[in-house]
Amino acid sequence: MKVEVIxxxxxxxxxxxxxxxxxxxxxxxxxxxxxxxYGTVIRDEEVVMLDSIDRALNRADVVLITGGLGxxxxxxxxxxxxxxxxxxLIENGDVxxxxxxxxxxxGREMLDVxxxxxxxxxxxxxxxxxxxxAPGMWFDxxxxxxxxxxxxxxxxxxxxTEHVIPMLQERFELDKLHYRTLQTQGxxxxxxxxxxxxxxxxxxxxxxxxxxxPSPGMVRLRVSSRDTQENRAAIDAFMSRIEETMPKHAFGYxxxxxxxxxxxxxxxxxETVTTIExxxxxxxxxxxxxxxxxxxxxxxxxxxxxxxxxxxxxxVDAINxxxxxxxxxxxxxxxxxxxxxxxxxxxxxxxxxxxxxxxTGGSDSKPVGTVWIAVAGTNGVxxxxxxxxxxxxxxxxxSVLTALNLLRxxxxxxxxx
Amino acid sequence: MKVEVIxxxxxxxxxxxxxxxxxxxxxxxxxxxxxxxYGTVIRDEEVVMLDSIDRALNRADVVLITGGLGxxxxxxxxxxxxxxxxxxLIENGDVxxxxxxxxxxxGREMLDVxxxxxxxxxxxxxxxxxxxxAPGMWFDxxxxxxxxxxxxxxxxxxxxTEHVIPMLQERFELDKLHYRTLQTQGxxxxxxxxxxxxxxxxxxxxxxxxxxxPSPGMVRLRVSSRDTQENRAAIDAFMSRIEETMPKHAFGYxxxxxxxxxxxxxxxxxETVTTIExxxxxxxxxxxxxxxxxxxxxxxxxxxxxxxxxxxxxxVDAINxxxxxxxxxxxxxxxxxxxxxxxxxxxxxxxxxxxxxxxTGGSDSKPVGTVWIAVAGTNGVxxxxxxxxxxxxxxxxxSVLTALNLLRxxxxxxxxx
Numbered sequence: 001m002k003v004e005v006i007x008x009x010x011x012x013x014x015x016x017x018x019x020x021x022x023x024x025x026x027x028x029x030x031x032x033x034x035x036x037x038y039g040t041v042i043r044d045e046e047v048v049m050l051d052s053i054d055r056a057l058n059r060a061d062v063v064l065i066t067g068g069l070g071x072x073x074x075x076x077x078x079x080x081x082x083x084x085x086x087x088x089l090i091e092n093g094d095v096x097x098x099x100x101x102x103x104x105x106x107g108r109e110m111l112d113v114x115x116x117x118x119x120x121x122x123x124x125x126x127x128x129x130x131x132x133x134a135p136g137m138w139f140d141x142x143x144x145x146x147x148x149x150x151x152x153x154x155x156x157x158x159x160x161t162e163h164v165i166p167m168l169q170e171r172f173e174l175d176k177l178h179y180r181t182l183q184t185q186g187x188x189x190x191x192x193x194x195x196x197x198x199x200x201x202x203x204x205x206x207x208x209x210x211x212x213x214p215s216p217g218m219v220r221l222r223v224s225s226r227d228t229q230e231n232r233a234a235i236d237a238f239m240s241r242i243e244e245t246m247p248k249h250a251f252g253y254x255x256x257x258x259x260x261x262x263x264x265x266x267x268x269x270x271e272t273v274t275t276i277e278x279x280x281x282x283x284x285x286x287x288x289x290x291x292x293x294x295x296x297x298x299x300x301x302x303x304x305x306x307x308x309x310x311x312x313x314x315x316v317d318a319i320n321x322x323x324x325x326x327x328x329x330x331x332x333x334x335x336x337x338x339x340x341x342x343x344x345x346x347x348x349x350x351x352x353x354x355x356x357x358x359x360t361g362g363s364d365s366k367p368v369g370t371v372w373i374a375v376a377g378t379n380g381v382x383x384x385x386x387x388x389x390x391x392x393x394x395x396x397x398x399s400v401l402t403a404l405n406l407l408r409x410x411x412x413x414x415x416x417x
Numbered sequence: 418m419k420v421e422v423i424x425x426x427x428x429x430x431x432x433x434x435x436x437x438x439x440x441x442x443x444x445x446x447x448x449x450x451x452x453x454x455y456g457t458v459i460r461d462e463e464v465v466m467l468d469s470i471d472r473a474l475n476r477a478d479v480v481l482i483t484g485g486l487g488x489x490x491x492x493x494x495x496x497x498x499x500x501x502x503x504x505x506l507i508e509n510g511d512v513x514x515x516x517x518x519x520x521x522x523x524g525r526e527m528l529d530v531x532x533x534x535x536x537x538x539x540x541x542x543x544x545x546x547x548x549x550x551a552p553g554m555w556f557d558x559x560x561x562x563x564x565x566x567x568x569x570x571x572x573x574x575x576x577x578t579e580h581v582i583p584m585l586q587e588r589f590e591l592d593k594l595h596y597r598t599l600q601t602q603g604x605x606x607x608x609x610x611x612x613x614x615x616x617x618x619x620x621x622x623x624x625x626x627x628x629x630x631p632s633p634g635m636v637r638l639r640v641s642s643r644d645t646q647e648n649r650a651a652i653d654a655f656m657s658r659i660e661e662t663m664p665k666h667a668f669g670y671x672x673x674x675x676x677x678x679x680x681x682x683x684x685x686x687x688e689t690v691t692t693i694e695x696x697x698x699x700x701x702x703x704x705x706x707x708x709x710x711x712x713x714x715x716x717x718x719x720x721x722x723x724x725x726x727x728x729x730x731x732x733v734d735a736i737n738x739x740x741x742x743x744x745x746x747x748x749x750x751x752x753x754x755x756x757x758x759x760x761x762x763x764x765x766x767x768x769x770x771x772x773x774x775x776x777t778g779g780s781d782s783k784p785v786g787t788v789w790i791a792v793a794g795t796n797g798v799x800x801x802x803x804x805x806x807x808x809x810x811x812x813x814x815x816s817v818l819t820a821l822n823l824l825r826x827x828x829x830x831x832x833x834x
Contacts, residue, residue: 011630013453015444020435022458027432036430041439041456111611154808190488194528213428220433281706282699285720289698292776292809300726302719303702309717359709391571392709
């Protein structure tokens, strides 16, 4: 089964909105063994829309459209679909009742434009949208399928999960592919390739595909094959061997995140963590608490941005901070931050960061991108100097990931090795 | 000039990477008056690549390709380009010298695969890539242009900014469009539409386009027209009138962010802010410090996740926290957090948040999505109860945005109105 995704919206082409919908849909389709073959982004312009829909229906079995549905006036999708499928808009009682209830539940006034959302093409199967007022619409056309959904991500996800995915599984025989993805932190693509050179040749010789998927601070390694029992076992074995070549870097599989992995380790051990952040300004704590249930192992933390607060809140020696040979971005300071914050918060681990996120504030001896990270625990304190890059956002992101991975290594006793 | 962007990579179709490149390129092209007409995402498969390149070169003046270039083995783009443009790979001395210097500067060993990156099609104009080892390649073909760039976002951005954009401006006469975007927070799309109904009709009657671009907690309003002096003035006037209808919500224009707007206000006034966060776990502080120079108005902050830390760090009454009629998520607690943290940090403003981010932890009286936010300042403390939704990530995001906007309104004296 071939799937084509069409994302409608000037805002996507103008770069005012990032197309996260298409990637989510690609991932959801992959899970049921359906291949997203093409993703297309187009304007909400009649000629382009008709042309794209027509081309897509000629090369794919299933066409999934998002966007161009909503209460405000910039939407023309429904009209175009009526034209293409020779259909007309009729008021749908179920949709109208839902829209009415939607507004009542929120104590909001229902407007005329919202009533219009209950007008739907008569040839479409209507897919209920629990989280919004624009329903999904499923068209059968010459043995192929076209589904139109709103572009609001969580509304589209609801309609996909509740309706489209099960309906596609019922309609098509899907030949599944199997994918495994190893997550690594703190080692570059080229260095992984060098380290697993022989293994990589073995993997390719076995007929499997291997891809490197880098993002700042992380590289994911994905191996894929047809989904058979033997292939699954063979890939699992290869993955374990890759993992063994880099225990300090390989932290999980598939959608694992460092914050979830670290959270699970802490909960299993009945341990807690606190953070004492300078250059990351709370971003490490925010990552840790992005996981539901983080209160099991996280009671609170400090952002000590100024020197004064490093001293006042977590007891860093003022004399070190003033010393031009030591200063705020130094091993001494970051270790004192980790130790002081850990004590103050009565936590098992204290993770501290102090660095120069940039783009200004660098010097010859401490260029932008210099970040000291320390983890204080029951075995004393481990610290590391990192040299990242010139971009503030990426420096913060890489600092957060590196800190979480050093915490993971500390919990697992890997840092001193 | 029509531009088509082709993004190559299984990882994009499989949903393992979000296509942020295409949206950045759309935005960069818009600034020079070039229209991105189509965005296509395809596999790195020979037949599909050749077909897509051919179709794109038949309907667009300029085709920009990202991805499929890099040191590891999953890249076939260069070979395909050679085939399509009847070119062959030759070693380029400049590129080789750059790759060598790149590795030397980082003290890393250069590998065989990296040498291969200096092999480029002989018919391409080579575009230097300062931040990476794969250069950009510009092909002239029957009066049209095709450019291939690596998929790593900051490498692509460098090549676009330094080479492609200026070269396109030189080559094509660009007819610019003018866009203005008003940023709003805390008011829904439908309510804005109702509030500016008459204005919207005037805007459309003037021949301008108006679009609503919603994202969780925010809606952007974009008005566009051909770029003439009169149109600019007319749009500015419309924008001011829209802004006047919602001063508590309209916080900026174009790429303004709440964290930058608030930072500028604080710096102008010589004031400071601290945060005392529970449900957002440091995300508000991280947003504030994502702005370079935040140390001018931010010295540090607290994450008080547990009740104990709310009492210990910022002096919330333990008796309130234990009272089932008050508790951690209450007006009393969040106001004490704001006042206590503000004093402890000696800041002009203290912004506190306490809520139930979910997905668990809700009750009948305090469902998931209940968030109390308080801002303590020189005029006492202002607090607000919000009812967001069931999704943890969106609750945190909307809490952060609402807190920053309440701080903005407090600085500007709008909260008590």
